[in-house]
Amino acid sequence: MKILVTGAQGFVGRNLVSQLHNIQEGKARNYGISGESLTVYEYDLDSDPSELDIYCKQADFVFNLAGVNRPKDEAEFMKGNFGFASTLLDTLKKYNNTCPVMISSSIQAAQDNPYGESKRAGERLLFDYSKETGAKVLVYRFPNVFGKWCRPNYNSAVATFCNNIAHDIPIRVNDPSVVMNLVYIDDVVDELISALKGKEHYVEEYCTVPVVHTITLGDIAELIKSFKQMSDTLAVPDLSDAFTKKLYSTYLSYLPKDKFCYPLKxxxxxxxxxxxxxxxxxxxxxxxxxxxxxxxxxxxxxxxxxxxxxxxxxxxxxxxxxxxxxxxxxxxxxxxxxxxxxxxxxxxxxxxxxxxxxxxxxxxxxxxxxxxxxxxxxxxxx
CATH class of the missing domain: 2.60.120.10 (Jelly Rolls)
Structure with a gap:
């Protein structure tokens, strides 16, 4: 199986690629995929465009995780989220490759803003491509995704809070009552690998990550602040709560190196x-x-x-x-x-x-x- 991952150096792409490599090397268990026959093609902004032709000709499955979240110019939303998807699908058609294609969209695709419009356009493009070619397509409308390797001070409040609190930088919570729906990166990767095996989850026409956590922005901030005190109090979080366990692991991934070790009395x-x-x-x-x-x-x-x-x-x-x-x-x-x-x-x-x-x-x-x-x-x- 040859797998193409676009946006391979992004947050979701990096986590997915690392786990696919674990499967390749026999380090990951219980995924039901033979690593011996697995090839991963990684494509990102700094890749040679000619590589896309090679990969699209050979791919057995495509994860399109490339996209633009916070450009300097709003016009780049459509270029990055719709434009590249169009190029990708045209290249697959060029080689008559009708392998399954997954695209990462967002719950904001339902919103009337430049980002949502660009994501919605990418979704329509993929559904039309499926009708035209008969290829299986999987459109994931992700809510907020959190976990290790997410870029802080970009488009994730969780990443920003974890990074800033870990580095003693003040955070600002404009409205602590805002309700957040979040999915954890490991759950996302597990779902994408399930999709690779044809076992994706659906809500109507859209694919979904089955494990979603709902919590207010204020509660997230207070939890992360409590994590910061634990090296002094010797406490640990309530790890029986799945979200707390995942958030604590996320927080630790943002610690500066000089806080990896702390003294005990x-x-x-x-x-x-x-x-x-x-x-x-x-x-x-x-x-x-x-x-x-x-x-x-x-x-x-x-x-x-x-x-x-x-x-x-x-x-x-x-x-x-x-x-x-x-x-x-x-x-x-x-x-x-x-x-x-x-x-x-x-x-x-x-x-x-x-x-x-x-x-x-x-x-x-x-x-x-x-x-x-x-x-x-x-x-x-x-």
């Missing part, structure tokens, strides 16, 4: 250190504990609080004893064999570094963040 004493990594409102706390050689930590128990210990480096012993009994349950642990040990409520417990030379490094999860006002922690040796 190490609580250090002569026994070693204890460092919180993540604190969540409903999923507990994640930490790293380092014990010096020969050191015993813990020697306490909890009513309700419970923990999971995973030794990732060193050699140690975890001991538990039920309060009011004498039996001690022992677990010898090592970074050579990764396993989780439960700290059971009502059992006093400890962790002992058995090595005389190496630190014992333990990853710990607790079902609640530490609250000094209600620690639920009571000293008692195992």
């Amino acid at each position: 190490m609580n250090v004493d002569d026994r070693g250190s204890f460092t919180e990594i993540i604190r969540t409102a409903d999923r507990g706390q994640f930490s790293v504990n380092i014990s010096k050689p020969g050191i015993t930590k813990g020697q306490h128990w909890h009513h309700t609080k419970n923990e999971k210990f995973v030794v990732v480096s060193g050699h140690g012993l975890i001991q538990l004893r039920k309060i009011g009994t004498e039996e001690v349950v022992n677990f010898e642990v090592s970074g050579e064999k990764i396993e989780a040990v439960e700290m059971i409520p009502g059992y006093t417990h400890n962790i002992v570094n058995l090595s005389e030379t190496e630190d014992l490094v333990t990853f710990m999860w607790c079902n609640e963040c530490f609250d000094p006002e209600h620690p639920d922690t009571y000293f008692e040796k195992v």
